[in-house]
Structures are given as structure tokens and as C-alpha cells.
Amino acid sequence: MPTYAELKAQAEALLAQAEQLRQQERAGVIAEIRAKMAEYGITVDELSGSSRASKGAGRRRSKAEPKYRGPNGELWSGGPGRKPEWVRKILAAGGNIENFRIA
Numbered sequence: 001m002p003t004y005a006e007l008k009a010q011a012e013a014l015l016a017q018a019e020q021l022r023q024q025e026r027a028g029v030i031a032e033i034r035a036k037m038a039e040y041g042i043t044v045d046e047l048s049g050s051s052r053a054s055k056g057a058g059r060r061r062s063k064a065e066p067k068y069r070g071p072n073g074e075l076w077s078g079g080p081g082r083k084p085e086w087v088r089k090i091l092a093a094g095g096n097i098e099n100f101r102i103a
Contacts, residue, residue, distance in 0.1 A: 068100045 002010075036042070066075035070086040087097060 067102055068097060069102050070100060 037047075064077035064079050067078040068076045068087070070076070070084070070090075072086070074084060074086050076084050076087060083091075090097060090100070
């Protein structure tokens with residue numbers, strides 16, 4: 001029966017061998033990926049998630065005009081969704097958000 005040290009040495013040798021094979025195969029994998037990218041017209045930006053397509057190209061989001069100005073100049077449209085922190089603090093303190101409406 002092999003000792004712990006012998007098995008550990010075998011494991012380390014196998015890991016080194018696996019890393020060497022990984023490095024050898026890497027160039028081929030990169031070439032395959034580049035070929036597929038060229039075939040389908042895929043850009044590096046699309047892969048990294050920074051392309052317009054990945055951010056919902058074609059989807060138009062209108063920018064709502066602000067209706068409220070906070071005590072430090074913060075703006076809020078009053079739209080649906082989570083209220084800004086400054087609005088929540090005012091409401092929690094019993095204040096009236098209408099006091100901050102932009103005329």
C-alpha cells in the first residue's frame with residue numbers, strides 16, 4: 001500500500017501533467033472560438049456584455065422629468081418603483097413630500 005507522501009507526489013505529478021495538456025490544448029480552443037466568432041459575426045464586446053445588444057438595443061426608455069427636488073438638490077420623477085433614500089427619510093420623519101415638489 002502506498003504512503004501518503006507517495007500518493008501526494010503522484011497527485012502533484014498528475015496535476016502538472018494536466019496543466020501541461022491544458023496549455024497545449026488552449027491554443028486550439030482559442031482558434032476554434034475565433035473561428036466561430038468570425039462565422040457568426042460575434043464581437044469581443046458582445047462576449048463581455050458591454051454591447052448595445054446585451055443592454056436592450058431597440059428598447060427606448062423615456063427619461064421622466066423630475067417632479068421633486070430634495071434638500072441637497074437631489075431629483076426624483078415621482079415614478080413607480082423604489083423611492084430614493086432622501087424621500088424615504090422625509091416620509092419616515094413624518095414630512096410631506098409635496099413640500100419638495102418642483103413648481
